[in-house]
Amino acid sequence: MPLKxxxxxxKKVGLPDYGxxxxxCHVEVEVESGLIFDDLDAFHQKxxxxxxxxxxxxxxxxxxxxxxxxxxxxQPQAGTTGSNAATNGNGHRNGSNGGTASxxxxxxxxxxxxxxxxxxxxxxxxxxxKMFGKPLAGLSSLDASSLIDTLKAIKDGRLDLNAALDxxxx
Numbered sequence: 762m763p764l765k766x767x768x769x770x771x772k773k774v775g776l777p778d779y780g781x782x783x784x785x786c787h788v789e790v791e792v793e794s795g796l797i798f799d800d801l802d803a804f805h806q807k808x809x810x811x812x813x814x815x816x817x818x819x820x821x822x823x824x825x826x827x828x829x830x831x832x833x834x835x836q837p838q839a840g841t842t843g844s845n846a847a848t849n850g851n852g853h854r855n856g857s858n859g860g861t862a863s864x865x866x867x868x869x870x871x872x873x874x875x876x877x878x879x880x881x882x883x884x885x886x887x888x889x890x891k892m893f894g895k896p897l898a899g900l901s902s903l904d905a906s907s908l909i910d911t912l913k914a915i916k917d918g919r920l921d922l923n924a925a926l927d928x929x930x931x
Contacts, residue, residue: 763791770815784822786815809924824903862905873912879922
């Protein structure tokens, strides 16, 4: 008899002017009941695969909605002056995904990748492509943040590198 596996991810981000944006993804899948007793690693892999699918859907939807609802930092809001009005000090509006990933984020991701045995720059590109469907240079700030969280989890031993490369969540 199959087991029902329920996985869910919720995420909420702040927007300018004290707004917020949230989204969630919940899935229910059936897995073989024997996995939980006979092959715990395979069961955990199924859980991670379902989780990463939800996490990616949530991040993609937040990025899509933020792109549609948040003005770029170079366009000040009515009643403000200067191009950095309502920004967080780095040129991006508070709560926005900031467009493309910053060089600082990409450098940090590369630094973390160098500290993870068996990863390296080439496999980091593979991980970014697996997680977001685009190369490292094409990541949004939100994507890069999620990638960094994944790399930290791998470095700390909370996530297996091969599992992440196969589509597991952070």
